[in-house]
């Protein structure tokens with residue numbers, strides 16, 4: 001037994017000196033300490049054949065050898081690591097500062113505007129709408145003319161729109177996408193259009209020169225104001241809860257006739273009146289109306305056969321109401337402490 005232990009020890013010492021990689025080291029570990037056929041492991045199995053007197057003596061010796069091997073393997077691990085660092089450095093890689101702490105693996109979060117956009121689009125997709133997107137750089141024609149916004153309309157003036165060149169601009173709403181879509185597709189049309197829009201407003205707690213809109217359009221035979229009210233009331237209930245009431249106030253938009261703004265009963269006080277709704281119990285949510293026959297004509301849709309409704313809302317405003325956010329600038333500061341609260 002003594003001889004066997006000595007020869008195992010000798011063999012180990014011989015093999016460990018030539019080891020230079022982690023793979024070789026693992027092979028050595030398995031040969032001596034492997035659980036099934038390791039040379040040292042097998043020695044423990046042989047203990048059974050010894051007398052009661054010899055057992056503890058040899059048990060101790062085998063254990064000592066096992067500990068020695070374990071220790072030398074651990075030492076070798078460090079040696080190999082050190083060598084690979086040395087070789088990196090000698091290859092001119094001393095730009096690596098291995099003492100620098102590693103980058104933290106930060107887990108991201110969905111931006112609240114993305115969450116709300118997804119939620120709203122999903123509600124409309126469930127009602128049969130299709131999501132369509134379009135360019136942020138637009139022509140005067142699609143941003144204004146085709147939508148029956150005449151030259152003298154205030155939103156045409158340069159202080160109200162970011163002009164890039166004489167005829168191109170940053171879109172001030174996503175309605176041009178709907179016009180582009182109507183030009184290329186025949187009714188029935190049922191689309192929802194999310195995207196960034198730009199208006200040269202001075203930035204404050206409720207204004208930003210860039211914000212997000214979601215607009216929708218439905219054109220088919222026999223579409224009436226009743227369809228508009230039905231779809232948008234269902235939408236409001238799905239977004240803010242079944243008890244949500246809606247009301248439609250007459251309004252003016254050049255591209256719809258008649259036009260209306262939709263209010264929902266205040267989601268904070270349920271209509272009793274509070275600070276958020278300014279005490280009157282209602283919150284304005286979106287603009288809407290029946291597509292103006294002039295707009296249908298401009299995109300070659302026969303307005304004696306087809307009619308439709310359209311609507312548009314600001315995503316920031318809805319997200320602010322939904323989450324109780326009181327400053328629009330928080331959305332654009334990229335502060336993870338803010339963004340992470342909504343995931």
Ligand code: PHE
Pocket residue numbers: 172173174175215253256287288289310311312313
């Ligand atoms: N385009 C309008 C805006 O940006 C919103 C709107 C869309 C209103 C469709 C009515 C119908 O303010």
